Amino acid sequence: MAAIPLNDVEIKEREKSIVIKGKQKKQLICDTESIAGCVSQRACVYCGARVVLNPVTDAVHLVHGPIGCASYTWDIRGSLSSGSELYRNSFSTDLKEEDVIFGGEKKLASAIDQLVEKYRAELVFVYSTCIVGVIGDDLEAVCKAAAQKHGIEVIPVQSSGFIGNKAAGYRAACDALLRLIKPGGRQVKKREKCINYLGDFNLAGEAWIIRNYLRQMGVEVNVTFTGDSRYTALKKAPEACLNIIQCAGSMNYLASKMKELFDIPYINVSFLGLEDTADSLRRIAEFFNDSEITRRTEELIRSESARVKLIVEGYREKFRGKKAAVYVGGGFKAISLIKQFREIGIEVVMIGTQTGRKDEYETINELVNDGTVVLDDANPTELERFMTEKGAHLLVGGVKERPLAYKLGVAFIDHNHDRKHPLSGFVGAVNFAEEVYSTLCSPVWKYVR
Amino acid sequence: MLDFTPKEIIERTSGGLINPAKTCQPIGAMYAALGIHKCLPHSHGSQGCCAYHRSHLTRHFRDPILASTSSFTEGASVFGGGANLKTAIKNVFAIYNPDVMAIHTTCLTETIGDDIPAFLGQAEIPEGKIVIHANTPSYVGSHITGFSNMTRGMVNYLSEAATETKKEQVNIIPGFVNPGDMREIKRLVRAMGINFIMFPDTSGVVDSPMTGKFEMFPQGGTTVKELKDTGNSKLTIVLGSFASTDAAIALERKCKVPAKTLKTPIGVKATDEFLMTLRNTFVTEIPYELEEERGQLVDIMVDTHHQFHGKKVAIFGDPDIVIALTEFVLSLGMVPVHVLTGTPGSTFEKEVKAMLLESGLKGNVKAAGDLFQFHQWIKNEPVDLIIGNTYGKYIARAEDIPLVRVGFPILDRSVHSYMPIVGYKGAMRLVEMISNALLERQDRDAADEDFELVM
Known part of the structure; x- marks a missing residue:
């Protein structure tokens, strides 16, 4: 099968990470290390760990390293809190040259002491950065001693940047969460009709929307991982009778561990788009096999769908013939976006992720039309080339992709940290259509030469 | 709601920071490198560093910020990043074809002791292409130090004293300021009728116009030819000592171009001093x-x-x-x-x-x-x-x-x-x-x- 003929200026190794549906049978290769010298849009282990844990609102998130890693992650996640805002501060040990030479353990211990005293936090996450991995500070020991000294939880997050990619960071975060929720000697009392919601970071308040739907169905959310979560609520995670996972890339590992340790079954869900939302709510109801829950679920889907369906369909006409490109962090979001775009009559002509898994790429390949370009760990040159070639009118991406799209005269939607409207659930489908409309149909594009 | 700061002054001895007023060296180096025409900044370290710097600069300038990375793995951090850097150099010129590749280090590569000049000596650099570097350990100084180090790197690698007598031209190092400021400084010097070289100059790079096309390397930035010619100028004016003095001192040593350090020209007094310095050396009058x-x-x-x-x-x-x-x-x-x-x-x-x-x-x-x-x-x-x-x-x-x-x-x-x-x-x-x-x-x-x- 012919691989994609890349321009001479592009590199051979990248060919395996790009496929065009229908043109070849070859498997797309993903989860490979990025090639040195590429302008990769990917991030590091610390980044992955931090984005997953950051929404724990009442924790001190202490970054052990030179200042940069703490600076760049200071309150950028857009996760909303209904309580503490402590997580929106930036804490760093600000390692200096002498610390690199003599070790940073003392400084770390002293920083924890002072932060705990100042903020009376019950939970401290200590993130390891590249340099800590190299100078060999014993994070484990420092955290253990601090935990004993203060009688609180001080949990190390093994997130040195170079030990893998962002996905390795998700795993490091899940390991930290597992340590936190392990009941120790406590008796776990299971609570009926009570579930954990994994993989929603409450961007623009999305987790609240879903929590509200579930409440209307008669199902209670025990705790969300990790949007708007708190120490005490997380501790009770083992009490749930079901885990539902939205962002699979970051949370599948935690879910499977919780099944193993606490015997909590899990199902994958998606609340992006009308179809996926309704389908996911039904599958949750099915799990409980309770006629009252089923009735209330159908009632909810009926009333919410009726409310928004006409609005969303109204947009289809306006979007006729428009094409979208998608480049997002994980596979779950990419899959949902294909469906969500289909609902508003927009075809996805290019789609890629930073850290999508093999099975997710298989699903993507099933969903998209022939001719669609699918690519893993793309660089801006590739994004530009395929958006232009495929005639995309709109790009969905994150912070680094926005100005790239704009320079091409292509509309843009942030589906990442910088999103400003909730895109989840029935209401999210309306917001999504409105947001697409506001950018795609803006008069500003008329002035692009 | 967001107020977690107590009024009572707390003695802090840990040396840690709460809500920093600085960030790390490499982002400053990346920004400075963007001020070279057709230059791709390169981050020698983990992928995250490069992603963070690009995101941060993108959020500030709202323009595409391109930079490549050595994409460190566990192996590289054990055996050194030489292989990664050599591959990166090969790929950068093969894929993106910049005129200049400007490498800066990170805390990781500084700590494992990567010797960039030695790596460069062994690397295959295509004919006519230039690779420069600056050491920017994140655990020293701040982003301003990084900007300063990369600007000095430009002098170290490129400035040449080629002429017997100095030319009637001035070097201006604007410091870590916005492209809007660089444009204004250039306008002032132009109005004085004085030949000048500004470096680095990010105007036209991070404030590039909308054309409907994506230009990997927009039109702006100090050219290599100009950077070389800085060694022939009569004077270097440094606007802001923290971000720019080191480069001027290096240029003075290397090419005997005298340097004058002034404040960033904000306000009447500092702008007066800037214009008077120009007048004293080059012209007789300030234009009306x-x-x-x-x-x-x-x-x-x-x-x-x-x-x-x-x-x-x-x-x-x-x-x-x-x-x-x-x-x-x-x-x-x-x-x-x-x-x-x-x-x-x-x-x-x-x-x-x-x-x-x-x-x-x-x-x-x-x-x-x-x-x-x-x-x-x-x-x-x-x-x-x-x-x-x-x-x-x-x-x-x-x-x-x-x-x-x-x-x-x-x-x-x-x-x-x-x-x-x-x-x-x-x-x-x-x-x-x-x-x-x-x-x-x-x-x-x-x-x-x-x-x-x-x-």
């Missing part, structure tokens, strides 16, 4: 066009001085900008009571304290501080206005004090990077921003009977 601008600025300052007199202000940000801003607000009759930078350096404190003393004032002044401390100061001695970057918004909200956004980064407002704060025009803009902030606050807080039409 600039005399007129100066007169307009002073006119505006006179018209508005009653609004500013005695108003207390707290300023934080990068040292060169903060020093110049302090001088400027003093000239308006304001009282800078808290002045802080996150960048270390004792000359900052000395310089600011001297300015305050000269005006018969005393204030809290600190280098290597953080915004937790700054907030504590404000709680204990409230101010009428805060001037600083976006991160000041938490304090502004907690204390209900207006914030004028100046500096880097500004993540929550747009257009700022296109508009100057330097030169007479820039000072006019600052007067407008400060005045509007104070008057809007007065309007908001006024009782009906005090609400005035004419202010």
